[in-house]
Amino acid sequence: MSAPSERSKRRRSTGQQPITLSDVAARAKVSEITVSRILRGVGPIADSTRERVMEAVDAMGYVPNRVAGTLASSVSSLVGVIIPSLSNIVFPEVLQGINAGLEPSGYRPVVGITDYDATTEEKLVASLLAWKPAAMIIAGFDHTPMTRRRLQTSGIRIAELMDIDATPIDLAVGLSHRAAGYDTGRHLLRRGYRRFGYVGHDWSADRRAKLRYDGLRQALCDAGHVFAGEAMTQGPSSTGAGRSMLDALLRSSPDVDVAVFSNDDMAVGGVFHCMTAGITPKRDLGLFGFNGLDIGQALPLRLSTIRSNRFLIGRMAVEKMLQQSERPGTPEIIDTGYEIVEGETA
Amino acid sequence: MSAPSERSKRRRSTGQQPITLSDVAARAKVSEITVSRILRGVGPIADSTRERVMEAVDAMGYVPNRVAGTLASSVSSLVGVIIPSLSNIVFPEVLQGINAGLEPSGYRPVVGITDYDATTEEKLVASLLAWKPAAMIIAGFDHTPMTRRRLQTSGIRIAELMDIDATPIDLAVGLSHRAAGYDTGRHLLRRGYRRFGYVGHDWSADRRAKLRYDGLRQALCDAGHVFAGEAMTQGPSSTGAGRSMLDALLRSSPDVDVAVFSNDDMAVGGVFHCMTAGITPKRDLGLFGFNGLDIGQALPLRLSTIRSNRFLIGRMAVEKMLQQSERPGTPEIIDTGYEIVEGETA
DNA sequence: CTGTTAGCGCATTCAG
DNA sequence: CTGAATGCGCTAACAG
Numbered sequence: 001m002s003a004p005s006e007r008s009k010r011r012r013s014t015g016q017q018p019i020t021l022s023d024v025a026a027r028a029k030v031s032e033i034t035v036s037r038i039l040r041g042v043g044p045i046a047d048s049t050r051e052r053v054m055e056a057v058d059a060m061g062y063v064p065n066r067v068a069g070t071l072a073s074s075v076s077s078l079v080g081v082i083i084p085s086l087s088n089i090v091f092p093e094v095l096q097g098i099n100a101g102l103e104p105s106g107y108r109p110v111v112g113i114t115d116y117d118a119t120t121e122e123k124l125v126a127s128l129l130a131w132k133p134a135a136m137i138i139a140g141f142d143h144t145p146m147t148r149r150r151l152q153t154s155g156i157r158i159a160e161l162m163d164i165d166a167t168p169i170d171l172a173v174g175l176s177h178r179a180a181g182y183d184t185g186r187h188l189l190r191r192g193y194r195r196f197g198y199v200g201h202d203w204s205a206d207r208r209a210k211l212r213y214d215g216l217r218q219a220l221c222d223a224g225h226v227f228a229g230e231a232m233t234q235g236p237s238s239t240g241a242g243r244s245m246l247d248a249l250l251r252s253s254p255d256v257d258v259a260v261f262s263n264d265d266m267a268v269g270g271v272f273h274c275m276t277a278g279i280t281p282k283r284d285l286g287l288f289g290f291n292g293l294d295i296g297q298a299l300p301l302r303l304s305t306i307r308s309n310r311f312l313i314g315r316m317a318v319e320k321m322l323q324q325s326e327r328p329g330t331p332e333i334i335d336t337g338y339e340i341v342e343g344e345t346a
Numbered sequence: 347m348s349a350p351s352e353r354s355k356r357r358r359s360t361g362q363q364p365i366t367l368s369d370v371a372a373r374a375k376v377s378e379i380t381v382s383r384i385l386r387g388v389g390p391i392a393d394s395t396r397e398r399v400m401e402a403v404d405a406m407g408y409v410p411n412r413v414a415g416t417l418a419s420s421v422s423s424l425v426g427v428i429i430p431s432l433s434n435i436v437f438p439e440v441l442q443g444i445n446a447g448l449e450p451s452g453y454r455p456v457v458g459i460t461d462y463d464a465t466t467e468e469k470l471v472a473s474l475l476a477w478k479p480a481a482m483i484i485a486g487f488d489h490t491p492m493t494r495r496r497l498q499t500s501g502i503r504i505a506e507l508m509d510i511d512a513t514p515i516d517l518a519v520g521l522s523h524r525a526a527g528y529d530t531g532r533h534l535l536r537r538g539y540r541r542f543g544y545v546g547h548d549w550s551a552d553r554r555a556k557l558r559y560d561g562l563r564q565a566l567c568d569a570g571h572v573f574a575g576e577a578m579t580q581g582p583s584s585t586g587a588g589r590s591m592l593d594a595l596l597r598s599s600p601d602v603d604v605a606v607f608s609n610d611d612m613a614v615g616g617v618f619h620c621m622t623a624g625i626t627p628k629r630d631l632g633l634f635g636f637n638g639l640d641i642g643q644a645l646p647l648r649l650s651t652i653r654s655n656r657f658l659i660g661r662m663a664v665e666k667m668l669q670q671s672e673r674p675g676t677p678e679i680i681d682t683g684y685e686i687v688e689g690e691t692a
Numbered sequence: 693c694t695g696t697t698a699g700c701g702c703a704t705t706c707a708g
Numbered sequence: 709c710t711g712a713a714t715g716c717g718c719t720a721a722c723a724g
Contacts, residue, residue, distance in 0.1 A: 018501075020716095020717060020718085021717065021718065021719095022717080022718095030694080030695090031694070031695050031696080032695095032717090032718075032719090033694080033695065033696085033718090033719075033720095034693090034694060034695075036718065036719060037694090037719095040719090043693080043694090044693055044694095045693070045694090046693060046694090049693085049694085061495075061496070061499070063472055063475055063476050063496070064476055064717090064718080065417075065476060065478060065716090065717055065718070066476040066477050066478075066718095067413055067416050067417050067422070067477060067478050067716090067717080067718090068417050068700090068716070068717030068718040068719090069717075069718055069719070070413050070700090070718090071411075071413050071414050071417050071700045071701065071702090071716090071717080071718075071719090072699080072700055072717075072718040072719040072720080073700080073718080073719055073720075074700070075719095076413070078456070078477075086438040086439070086441055086442045086445070087438075087442065089435060089438075091438075092432040092433075092435075092437075092438040093432070095432055095457075096432045096433065096459070099432070099457070099459050103459075106473065108456050108457070108458065108473065108474065108477070109456070109457050110424070110454050110455070110456050110457075111441075111445070111454070111455050111456075111457055112454065113442070113445050113449075126409055127452065127454065128454065129409055130409050130410055130411060130412040131412050131413060131424075131454070132411060132412075132413050149407075150407070150409075153407070155364075238640070238644070239640065239641060239644035240644050243644070268641075268644075269644065272644065272645065272646050275621070275646045276646045294584070294585065295585060295614075295641060298584070298585035298586050298589070298614075298615060298618065299618060300618050300621045300622045366700095366701060366702085367701065367702060368701080368702095376710080376711090377710070377711050377712080378701090378702075378703095378711090379702090379703075379704090379710080379711065379712085380709090380710060380711075382702065382703065383703095383710090386703085389709080389710090390709055390710095391709075391710090392709060392710090395709085395710085410701090410702080411700090411701055411702070412702095413700090413701080413702090414700070414701030414702040414703090414716090415701075415702055415703070416702090416716090417700085417701080417702075417703090417715095417716050417717065417718085418701075418702040418703040418704075418715080418716055419702080419703050419704075419716085420703095420716070421703095
């Protein structure tokens with residue numbers, strides 16, 4: 001056994017500490033930088049020394065300290081991810097896409113949840129930027145001026161997800177919710193529906209639902225129609241709210257022939273209401289959602305809806321940023337599109 | 347404007363760089379360590395200098411570099427989190443609990459997804475430990491020997507979640523799935539069911555489902571019964587699989603009076619099958635799940651199931667570890683329990 | 693192909 | 709109450 005390096009000796013005196021580059025280098029009788037190079041796979045290395053070093057690494061169970069590495073090289077393999085919630089299945093799905101995109105390159109997501117609160121988001125942005133991430137991914141465009149400034153001046157790549165109905169700081173990946181709403185209207189008009197009811201949830205925290213509503217109303221307007229009725233719940237979207245709000249809608253406006261829901265969660269609730277109220281979807285009342293969630297397609301009657309590609313949104317954002325670590329001159333927008341899912345409820 | 351420090355001058359020569367402690371100190375005409383102390387809220391500080399420094403901090407928009415801070419103090423505010431999947435809503439819920447527990451203390455989760463693969467888990471553990479997290483949270487007990495060794499020797503606190511049917515490295519938080527299965531059996535026997543069918547999914551990746559099955563079988567056995575039929579899908583659990591597998595079960599064993607599902611996803615599928623097949627739950631056939639998911643309780647008929655407290659599991663694990671940063675002498679186990687949800691399907 | 697030198701930005705001593 | 713010196717563990721830059 002070779003003598004430990006000066007550094008190692010110092011540390012060893014105070015009990016068992018994690019192995020460092022220095023320890024490995026001492027054991028393999030090379031310099032620290034050589035071990036570092038071998039582990040990072042850079043520069044020309046003699047096979048014999050590589051073998052010797054790898055042996056030492058394995059024997060000692062050395063795990064490089066990325067904190068030190070990041071500080072020294074100012075190249076981080078963390079990516080900040082900020083989403084409003086984990087309750088809404090949509091965001092875990094985006095996170096899956098992000099994870100899938102990051103995985104192969106060894107980047108790790110550091111996650112923050114805003115609870116749909118811009119002030120929380122502001123703090124999170126600062127807190128995550130403090131880790132000097134390689135990039136930042138954030139859902140939505142509703143930032144405080146301070147948040148926007150910090151993201152702007154951080155210099156790293158910034159992806160704003162879900163939405164492309166606004167100008168991003170750097171990169172936007174998502175779909176046009178306004179267009180999706182408009183196409184919902186066109187589609188349902190084509191199918192012969194005329195008396196539209198809307199079942200929604202609180203917009204203040206969900207700008208995208210509002211955009212879809214606006215698009216839908218525009219489509220109706222362009223065809224010379226208006227909403228025949230609306231029912232909005234106060235809180236966030238949920239299956240339970242969908243049930244009760246469809247009930248409320250049908251009481252106040254019994255003559256609607258189609259109910260458009262703010263999303264699939266709400267729409268699934270609507271389907272459940274029909275089941276208990278003896279209403280046959282499509283024949284008696286059209287039901288239309290948004291998102292294309294699995295649960296909607298697993299219903300006894302497949303939900304008619306629009307598929308937003310959440311996984312793809314996450315993965316695309318990551319791939320785009322990994323592929324070019326510098327911000328382009330002008331903000332870029334990637335449209336991941338959407339598809340109408342015919343289903344059996346409209 | 348005061349003269350920049352030596353360090354700042356050096357950096358400034360190569361274009362716009364992020365603000366450092368040095369810059370703030372120079373502007374406030376104090377030493378770096380004073381700024382550091384003020385920002386961390388340690389030591390006695392004169393009000394006048396604090397004001398002066400905070401002014402500089404705000405004016406320059408200084409954000410401390412946690413990478414450097416962590417290296418210098420070897421006190422990290424990252425927590426590694428390893429879960430098998432994000433598709434199964436159960437894990438985002440655990441993650442919510444983890445996040446809720448971490449939030450107030452400013453710790454941030456760094457997330458890894460194993461896809462139920464022990465080798466992936468092994469790599470993730472090494473990769474996350476490289477960030478010198480303050481603690482590590484990992485779902486389940488099925489680790490490779492190497493993974494276990496790394497977690498063991500890392501010295502940081504380790505929480506193994508979901509399950510308490512095994513001895514943890516340090517801390518286990520969850521429920522006894524075996525007991526939950528057993529109680530499911532007792533409960534249904536008490537309600538008069540005798541001819542039990544089981545509808546399950548692939549166990550190889552879900553040891554806990556197997557444990558519940560074993561517990562259930564034990565309860566039947568203790569009462570002198572056996573399963574009247576079983577139907578297992580090859581892949582993971584899903585609503586779709588629940589539908590088709592209940593169908594399969596009823597074809598092969600038409601005389602079962604209750605179907606126990608491996609979890610709520612499967613059970614909801616079972617309820618959907620009943621709806622299309624003209625079977626009235628409870629009257630014609632009992633249906634019982636596991637997890638107590640929202641979707642089950644939002645069905646036209648509330649699903650009979652067992653509530654596992656996923657959010658609580660995540661939060662408890664975090665709180666326990668934050669409260670004591672040293673590992674206790676002997677592994678500790680926290681039972682977050684479960685409750686039978688009577689529901690309307692059994 | 694390998695080593696030396698000099699930091700990365702901050703926090704921990706230890707002095708005043 | 710404040711500061712100077714030193715090093716956390718690693719890597720960039722420049723020798724040889």
